[in-house]
Amino acid sequence: MDTTRRYERLRERYLNGGLERRQFLGLIGAAGLASGLHTPFARLARAQDVTQVRFDGWGGVVSEAFRQHAFDPYTEATGITVVDGTFGGADEYLANVRASQPGAFNIAHLSGVFDYARWHNLELTTELNEDNIPNMEFLIPKLVNVFREITDGTLSAVPYNYGTTGLAYNRAHISDEEMREKGARILIDDAYAGKIGGWGEWRTRIWMAALATDQDPNDIQDMEAVWDAIRQHRDLALKYWGSGAELMSLLAEEEIYVTEGWSGRIYALQEQGHDIGYYDPPNGFGWQECLFVIKGSPMEACEELLNFMLAPETSIAVAEGQNYPPALDPQKVDLGEKIPTLPAFDPSGTLDGLTFAQPAYWNGNEQEWSETFSRVQRGF
Amino acid sequence: MSVEARERRQPWILLSPALTAITLLLFIPLLFIVVYSFWLRTAVGGVEVTFSTQNWQQALTDPFYRYILFATLRIAFVTTIFCAVLGYPAAYFIARARGNRTILLLLLMLPFWISYIIRTMSWINILGVSGALNTVMLSLGIVDEPVQMLYNEATVILGLVHFLLPFMVLNVYVSVEGIDRSLEDAACSLGATRFQAFREVTLPLSLPGLAAGGLLCFVLAAGTYITPLILGGPRDAMFANLVFEAIITQLNWPMGSALSLLLLLVLGAVVAVYNHFMGMSQLSRGLA
Numbered sequence: 267m268d269t270t271r272r273y274e275r276l277r278e279r280y281l282n283g284g285l286e287r288r289q290f291l292g293l294i295g296a297a298g299l300a301s302g303l304h305t306p307f308a309r310l311a312r313a314q315d316v317t318q319v320r321f322d323g324w325g326g327v328v329s330e331a332f333r334q335h336a337f338d339p340y341t342e343a344t345g346i347t348v349v350d351g352t353f354g355g356a357d358e359y360l361a362n363v364r365a366s367q368p369g370a371f372n373i374a375h376l377s378g379v380f381d382y383a384r385w386h387n388l389e390l391t392t393e394l395n396e397d398n399i400p401n402m403e404f405l406i407p408k409l410v411n412v413f414r415e416i417t418d419g420t421l422s423a424v425p426y427n428y429g430t431t432g433l434a435y436n437r438a439h440i441s442d443e444e445m446r447e448k449g450a451r452i453l454i455d456d457a458y459a460g461k462i463g464g465w466g467e468w469r470t471r472i473w474m475a476a477l478a479t480d481q482d483p484n485d486i487q488d489m490e491a492v493w494d495a496i497r498q499h500r501d502l503a504l505k506y507w508g509s510g511a512e513l514m515s516l517l518a519e520e521e522i523y524v525t526e527g528w529s530g531r532i533y534a535l536q537e538q539g540h541d542i543g544y545y546d547p548p549n550g551f552g553w554q555e556c557l558f559v560i561k562g563s564p565m566e567a568c569e570e571l572l573n574f575m576l577a578p579e580t581s582i583a584v585a586e587g588q589n590y591p592p593a594l595d596p597q598k599v600d601l602g603e604k605i606p607t608l609p610a611f612d613p614s615g616t617l618d619g620l621t622f623a624q625p626a627y628w629n630g631n632e633q634e635w636s637e638t639f640s641r642v643q644r645g646f
Numbered sequence: 647m648s649v650e651a652r653e654r655r656q657p658w659i660l661l662s663p664a665l666t667a668i669t670l671l672l673f674i675p676l677l678f679i680v681v682y683s684f685w686l687r688t689a690v691g692g693v694e695v696t697f698s699t700q701n702w703q704q705a706l707t708d709p710f711y712r713y714i715l716f717a718t719l720r721i722a723f724v725t726t727i728f729c730a731v732l733g734y735p736a737a738y739f740i741a742r743a744r745g746n747r748t749i750l751l752l753l754l755m756l757p758f759w760i761s762y763i764i765r766t767m768s769w770i771n772i773l774g775v776s777g778a779l780n781t782v783m784l785s786l787g788i789v790d791e792p793v794q795m796l797y798n799e800a801t802v803i804l805g806l807v808h809f810l811l812p813f814m815v816l817n818v819y820v821s822v823e824g825i826d827r828s829l830e831d832a833a834c835s836l837g838a839t840r841f842q843a844f845r846e847v848t849l850p851l852s853l854p855g856l857a858a859g860g861l862l863c864f865v866l867a868a869g870t871y872i873t874p875l876i877l878g879g880p881r882d883a884m885f886a887n888l889v890f891e892a893i894i895t896q897l898n899w900p901m902g903s904a905l906s907l908l909l910l911l912v913l914g915a916v917v918a919v920y921n922h923f924m925g926m927s928q929l930s931r932g933l934a
Binding site for chain 1: 687689690691692710713714770774775776794796797875879881883888891893895896897898
């Protein structure tokens with residue numbers, strides 16, 4: 267409710283006899299005094315406050331791309347510094363945010379719609395003023411709408427890019443034909459014992475195990491079969507990797523021959539000259555990443571940064587740097603030459619070929635599955 | 647105020663900054679953790695403020711936690727033994743060296759100048775499939791294909807020994823250095839061989855240092871979670887990894903609090919046993 271409306275209501279109550287004249291004048295006087303004291307100092311405080319915005323992302327080539335193509339030009343244009351930090355995983359980051367004061371963290375490059383829902387459940391969402399982000403018009407509608415469904419039509423984030431977690435394999439040891447034939451079952455293939463890797467994250471492990479047991483990852487019927495497949499994978503795997511850098515190192519150094527991997531990271535390896543293949547099996551793990559504005563952040567400065575980052579030239583430059591297709595609709599924006607060659611890119615802009623995790627399904631099972639995975643991982 | 651009263655107050659005044667810091671940074675956070683351990687996790691990962699012993703019951707009775715706790719204590723024990731076996735001769739050598747002791751001590755401190763994580767990760771470049779050791783063995787024809795040496799319990803112990811060895815060496819060094827050399831000479835003059843003199847005189851007198859180093863290595867090893875994360879395989883985890891997972895991955899702060907307090911109590915018991923037999927004075931001398 268704005269101040270004018272509040273005064274009008276007070277006046278209405280006074281005229282209707284709900285307030286005594288003395289009370290009414292007292293309230294108006296107090297409001298005037300508060301406003302007089304508040305306005306000059308608050309303006310000063312606001313002007314002093316927003317000198318920087320904190321951004322946290324995945325690090326590596328992704329952060330470098332953001333710094334070069336988005337943050338430095340934004341600082342040059344607005345005078346607001348972007349302090350960027352990195353995290354190894356969304357879980358770790360969420361714990362940090364929960365343990366900190368509101369406003370300590372502002373914008374995060376989160377992945378997955380289920381993360382958006384989880385953050386909303388923990389009351390960490392904000393409400394973006396979309397009028398301040400005109401570049402949202404270039405976004406793929408499907409990527410925006412899934413967020414709206416969670417936060418009752420409003421947005422606390424804008425989609426930024428999407429990608430897949432597919433199967434990455436060393437082509438010197440595994441042929442393209444073998445990979446297509448075996449699909450996710452290759453992750454539990456005895457022939458590659460000791461040369462298999464995997465992300466030590468419960469969602470991905472369960473998703474891959476569901477594929478290996480021919481189940482729909484968004485509607486798993488035989489959970490015991492999934493846990494058995496995870497146990498098999500655990501016994502055959504050399505290492506659960508914990509970051510994109512570790513994934514790339516394990517594949518590049520040939521410590522492992524096959525693992526699931528993030529499409530952009532695998533593309534980066536291919537660009538470096540490593541003969542690593544990438545295959546998205548049917549029902550492969552599609553995800554989108556968003557720029558999430560956290561509760562307690564300076565909204566206008568954040569919205570300005572989001573608009574700047576969504577500008578097609580910035581968005582495309584970042585996408586080319588991080589090797590994930592941007593959330594820009596190819597039907598509305600010319601994405602240049604490199605982006606159409608990236609894994610997971612959908613020229614139609616409908617993203618119908620990608621399977622995303624259903625937030626309600628995965629978040630509903632989160633507690634039980636994450637705890638069980640912790641046990642299964644250690645031999646139980 | 648009388649002189650006696652002032653003198654009685656003086657230590658407390660001098661201690662007050664340290665006591666304030668310990669209260670604010672250790673005891674109050676610890677109190678928070680104790681309180682959290684009796685709360686419950688909500689379905690969405692929040693905290694339900696209620697009094698429940700459920701987390702403690704699970705932590706104490708669940709065989710999974712018992713198994714990981716024993717595995718942690720076993721790894722810490724083996725690490726401590728390796729540190730003692732490798733550290734004692736090194737410490738003895740430094741303590742008995744003539745002339746260049748400062749340089750040797752400096753070399754001992756050198757690893758502390760490099761991040762623990764970097765030091766741990768360095769083993770990947772040494773033991774990896776395309777690491778230094780495999781490259782040498784392949785070029786010398788000792789093996790036909792790279793040997794898989796990384797990502798198992800042995801490499802976790804190796805990483806921990808690498809990290810903790812200086813703590814052991816320093817403690818033993820302080821102890822050996824404080825032993826009067828003429829005692830060994832006296833033993834020899836009475837007919838003992840050098841080895842007998844060491845076994846009967848030097849070793850018993852240096853045991854407090856060895857025990858202090860052992861305690862430090864054991865407690866630090868049992869509380870680590872980085873080493874198994876970097877050098878361990880899928881199954882290799884220590885108790886601190888479970889605390890990390892409960893708090894970070896599962897957002898189960900109450901359970902994570904109960905687990906961390908359980909580890910604290912177990913390690914506290916080890917320290918209490920040490921204190922009963924050896925006293926804490928040797929420990930502070932080794933750390934000084």
